Amino acid sequence: MIFLDFIFYAFIAVVVIQAIFYIFFFIKFTLLKQEKKSRKNIDISVIICAKNEAENLQNFLPLIINQDYPDFEIVLINDASHDDTLKVMEQFASQHENIKIVNVKNNETFWGNKKYALTLGIKASKNEFLLFTDADCKPVSKYWIRHMSSHFSKKKQLVLGYGGYSKIKNSLLNKLIRFETLVTAMHYFSFAKLGIPYMGVGRNLAYTKNEFFKNNGFINHIKVQSGDDDLFVNQVANKKNTAICFLKNGFTESIPKTTFKDWFKQKRRHVSTAKYYKLKHKILLTLIYSSQLLFWVFAIALFITTYNWQIVLALFLFRIIIQYTIFGIPSKKLKENDLLVLLPFLEVFLIIVQLTIFINNLISKPNYWK
Template identity: 40%
Template sequence: MIEALLALLGVFLIVQLFYYLFVFVRLANYQQEISDGNGSPPDGSPPGVTVLVCAWNELENLNELLPLLNAQEYPEFEVIVLDDRSHDGTEDFLNENATRWPHVRSVRIETEYPHITPKKYALTVGMKHARYPVALLTDADCRPASHHWIAGMASQLSEDKEIVLGFSPYYKEAGLLNWFIRCETFYTAVQYLSLALAQRPYMGVGRNLMYRTDLFFQHKGFYQHKHVVGGDDDLFMNQAATRTNTAIDLNPDSFVYSFPKTTWTSWLTQKKRHLSVGKHYRSSNKIRLGLMSASHVGVWVVGLSTLAWGLFWQDWFVLQILGGAFALRWLVQTIVLQAINRRLDRTLSWFSFVPMDLTFFVYYVSMSGLVLSRRKKKVTWR
């Protein structure tokens, strides 16, 4: 029995080390070409950019966000606020301030359609109203890190790069929930940014995502998954991103910060929606991500089983092997993730990685149970 456990542990450990040493390390070592400051890509002049902001009852957030967007330092851009049936005074606020921010305009959406989820319809309307050939997506509860957000993202476009994946961390606040949300956001970014560098892009985050509008219409927008709640970012990337058309942006000036959920209930509701989208990924992406999470869970399940066996039989040699395996994994994990953490503006403390490893084991097991038992819920705005 112990031989089988150690063999399984070795298999799971090799898979984990492969991701860290051959996939994630690409992000740690990535050298990004620096923009000239006005968003000009290496092979041409800066393209016009339309920033799309979907808003459903986001009056307070829009009051803070729109001045920041209007003040962006970029040669040619506009901001379209897609007011989706808001009833909190958003429409009056936008009308009253129509001349206050020259780069900002709004489109009011009055109708909800049964054949497509509301946010995807709002984004589609925004794409059709866009004056410029590049769309940059964000949410009303987001805040760009600097006045160079648009310029930084646009600088990564080129003749063959039609998509730019940005990073959108959450603000740091007190409490376990906030720590876990920031850990999950960081590790998700590690995965999708690293795999993009490995020419296997599979998702982006709609809080900070840029692509050419022509690409959107070439793929008929969200038609393939118009009925799926969520997925306006990752499912479209699954559909449109290729080995060669996707770039990433690691410039901290181009990050977009967001306000996290403050209760476990609201976070769990959001997480259920995100998890329900994953089953619509391409098979190859599901396999890659499945191996990553399964090997993570496997290391811990087999490791704990081996620990129990070794303690019961007082087999110190087996316990030494187990300790060495976990020490090696944690060492590699900490070195690689800390290097990435420095690239992502140190959104986590360096000592977070080992506790995060155990927490994700519990999280993966818990979420797999929720997915299996999940019942169909009423569609929300998202």
């Protein structure tokens, strides 16, 4: 009984911690209304780093070329591809004067390092304002550049956008992928609104060239293969220089993985960078994920033993109701509201995956940039 007493009181503490995060942290994004910024028409460079992405460039590059924006260049970085990526780039460049190609060959010092290729692309860009996406991404509207660039100002030098994944009908894996993306976005948007931005996604991210070189680019984590987006944001973002953009027309959409194995490998790479975050961010993120894990572990243990089951059920429902309430509006904002029906199941599934990834990354290093 003493052990069950401990579990019971620990469960109460975990519910309190979860409630604090939902009510005082995540609610910031839930209640936030996106202000429509005035059109600035600043000169901007869209930067796309591609490695073996010939087919995706063929399909998605026209959607960027046809953006409704007066003056922008497209910097295409061929990162030592061995397919027809460079050939596709050259075909588009021959037809559009605003396309610039940076052809990166393998370098012994920076072998397979995307940050090296990106740095060369940034240096080659002609404009101060930079907008990043991936070769397998597409803007959801022709106003993507307009919406993302409108958030730049004298103070705001970094803009965090939303990069979602396309929907695949009747696919549980697809729902899990989109749920993880929704949760991550809710975290980094909420934290940015609180004045403690900690990450962004390279599928939809913008910052100034001055901010990049003022902070010595990727030099502080150049030996870390992954993290050209989140580690850079973690390094330079603060409450004064960071803006967020979550209007639908400012979204990008990527092709999701279709096998659990491929997605698991991808997430291993993404998760591996978290250990390089600033200490305050690591503490907060650890509290979030560990309290989620313990909530379900303690709840299941207490339900099985029926220990104080009435109180446990009340606390369980209290937390679930808060979760649905706080998640509801953001899921609609980010056009992922179909996920709400499976919310508890997807959360448990994701917790198990994250725990497995954490253990795997302790045992071996994940694979990196293609």
